[in-house]
Amino acid sequence: MDKQLLSKTAAAMVAKGKGILAADESSGTCETRFKSVGVECTEESRRTYRGLLFTTPGIEQFLSGVILFDETLRQKTSDGVPFADYLARKGILPGIKVDKGAHDLALAPGEKVTEGLDGLAQRLSEYFKLGARFAKWRAVITIGEGIPTHACLYANAHALARYSALCQQASIVPIIEPEVLLNGSHTIERCEEVTEATLRATYAALAAHNVAVEHVILKSSMVVSGKEASRQAGVDEVAERTLRVLKRTVPAAQPGVVFLSGGQSDVSATAHLNAMAATKGLPWPLTFSYSRALQNPALGTWKGQSGNVAAAQRAFHHRAQMNALASQGKWKHELEKQAA
Numbered sequence: 001m002d003k004q005l006l007s008k009t010a011a012a013m014v015a016k017g018k019g020i021l022a023a024d025e026s027s028g029t030c031e032t033r034f035k036s037v038g039v040e041c042t043e044e045s046r047r048t049y050r051g052l053l054f055t056t057p058g059i060e061q062f063l064s065g066v067i068l069f070d071e072t073l074r075q076k077t078s079d080g081v082p083f084a085d086y087l088a089r090k091g092i093l094p095g096i097k098v099d100k101g102a103h104d105l106a107l108a109p110g111e112k113v114t115e116g117l118d119g120l121a122q123r124l125s126e127y128f129k130l131g132a133r134f135a136k137w138r139a140v141i142t143i144g145e146g147i148p149t150h151a152c153l154y155a156n157a158h159a160l161a162r163y164s165a166l167c168q169q170a171s172i173v174p175i176i177e178p179e180v181l182l183n184g185s186h187t188i189e190r191c192e193e194v195t196e197a198t199l200r201a202t203y204a205a206l207a208a209h210n211v212a213v214e215h216v217i218l219k220s221s222m223v224v225s226g227k228e229a230s231r232q233a234g235v236d237e238v239a240e241r242t243l244r245v246l247k248r249t250v251p252a253a254q255p256g257v258v259f260l261s262g263g264q265s266d267v268s269a270t271a272h273l274n275a276m277a278a279t280k281g282l283p284w285p286l287t288f289s290y291s292r293a294l295q296n297p298a299l300g301t302w303k304g305q306s307g308n309v310a311a312a313q314r315a316f317h318h319r320a321q322m323n324a325l326a327s328q329g330k331w332k333h334e335l336e337k338q339a340a
């Protein structure tokens with residue numbers, strides 16, 4: 001375990017004015033996204049699309065890292081440079097999604113546990129050789145009647161802790177992503193309660209497994225109203241409730257917190273981050289680690305056509321720039337209008 005490298009990597013992941021692109025969609029998720037814009041999902045079309053994102057001119061100003069899928073870590077640019085090397089040369093850290101997805105949790109209807117611990121030590125050592133310097137593991141917590149249960153929170157927290165310990169042992173910084181889903185008609189109060197319970201369980205498990213929080217990055221969902229809730233909380237309320245939960249649960253020793261977008265609209269994800277990052281006196285830097293909220297406009301512009309690549313890259317550049325500003329509390333709605 002190279003603690004110096006872990007510290008250096010963690011600090012670089014949350015460098016001021018930058019954030020992380022999540023481009024680690026599994027082939028199944030990619031298929032759904034590509035279908036929505038009429039593109040056939042093949043190994044080559046996935047390579048072409050990811051290449052479009054990574055080779056966007058100037059994108060390194062806004063990105064500290066990119067989370068890759070196993071397939072992508074083994075793919076190359078059109079000029080034959082492995083994506084991991086290409087990104088590293090641009091000063092962008094390559095990361096790797098290592099979980100094997102959320103599966104039904106036995107005896108717990110409607111709940112999931114993330115699998116992928118078997119053989120993980122070996123996979124991590126290969127990923128390090130391929131250039132990955134950080135990893136991601138996503139746990140999924142669903143809010144519903146009587147759920148999440150204690151069993152679900154603790155099974156997922158335990159897996160996150162075991163994964164984190166294996167990562168640190170391999171000199172790879174773990175991103176822990178316990179995502180409280182926004183699907184459902186629950187209130188924002190309920191989301192706050194569940195997010196707090198989730199994070200409490202997660203950090204208790206990290207401590208029990210001797211994980212150093214100095215070398216962990218939290219990827220959190222925001223505290224928002226359920227998607228189908230009758231009352232939708234505004235930006236300030238989302239920021240206030242999310243920060244309250246984080247301050248209660250996340251150790252100050254942690255190098256930073258990044259957020260997922262979770263199905264929020266592109267501009268909402270930016271506005272929420274901006275409101276939180278503008279808050280003075282927080283113990284950790286905050287930034288983005290979005291997939292959909294960074295990629296949606298680019299994917300919709302590209303549509304699989306080579307003639308659309310430059311326009312798609314401009315769309316991606318714009319969202320990355322808006323979120324980089326938001327991570328410093330410097331974003332304004334007017335900046336969106338100027339670009340339109």
Ligand code: 13P
Nearest residue numbers: 022260261262290291292
């Ligand atoms: P979204 O920003 O689309 O929620 O994706 C983030 C992510 O990495 C999910 O694991």
